[in-house]
């Protein structure tokens with residue numbers, strides 16, 4: 001989704017987004033360390049008990065409409081889906097079919113007018129803005145088409161910022177930042193700033209930043225749209241590594257049929273509904 005469209009959405013959304021996409025995208029430059037009682041230690045990914053037979057997210061009968069010009073624009077018209085742990089799921093569909101609107105609901109940025117969304121044990125459709133923000137900061141990572149890096153910070157500092165925001169103790173930062181940047185293949189570019197990196201490298205910093213606090217769900221809105229096919233393939237290889245080593249679930253939108261070949265599950269959206277589920 002284009003940035004201008006997202007800004008337009010922020011102005012018109014009815015159920016208020018708890019934390020706007022733009023704030024998340026900007027990485028909140030003014031972020032301060034979380035209070036000590038909010039701090040969380042990162043548990044090792046390999047030690048996570050994960051039952052891959054039970055969904056980690058379920059969407060049931062979700063509808064979303066927006067008031068436009070005195071009328072209701074029905075964008076999502078009864079969506080049902082489930083995401084399972086360690087799955088790579090993709091949402092495909094024509095521009096305007098409702099993919100980003102759904103991704104925003106799954107990530108707790110927005111709420112449905114009707115229907116239910118359970119993320120793990122959390123009923124997102126009933127949670128307050130503050131509750132969703134809290135859950136999102138601990139459990140969900142976001143990647144956007146336009147990288148969303150802080151331009152004056154190095155790759156290292158960009159990733160570190162996300163640990164700071166999640167309330168991870170400073171003593172864990174060095175090891176985790178190093179691990180995440182190495183995982184995305186940027187061990188030798190850690191101190192470069194975004195303008196000193198290629199588009200594909202910038203997107204990989206954005207990925208390292210999104211996974212640093214070890215979320216269980218990673219959401220990506222057209223993460224390969226601005227990359228050539230070789231760089232897009234690199235990003236998908238990184239996603240596969242993340243699923244294998246970090247045990248995360250990834251849900252992304254894409255228009256690219258070659259990218260869809262690596263998905264475990266593709267949901268095809270036409271005019272606010274899935275046609276293949």
Ligand SMILES: Nc1ncnc2c1ncn2[C@@H]1O[C@H](COP(=O)(O)OP(=O)(O)OP(=O)(O)O)[C@@H](O)[C@H]1O
Nearest residue numbers: 001009012013066075094095096097098099100101
């Ligand atoms: N806050 C909003 N207010 C009014 N209309 C909105 C709002 N959010 C989304 N829409 C409309 O809902 C429709 C679906 O938008 P959405 O961004 O979800 O589509 P998309 O499938 O992600 O498209 P693209 O592939 O171009 O990113 C569009 O017609 C859009 O203009």
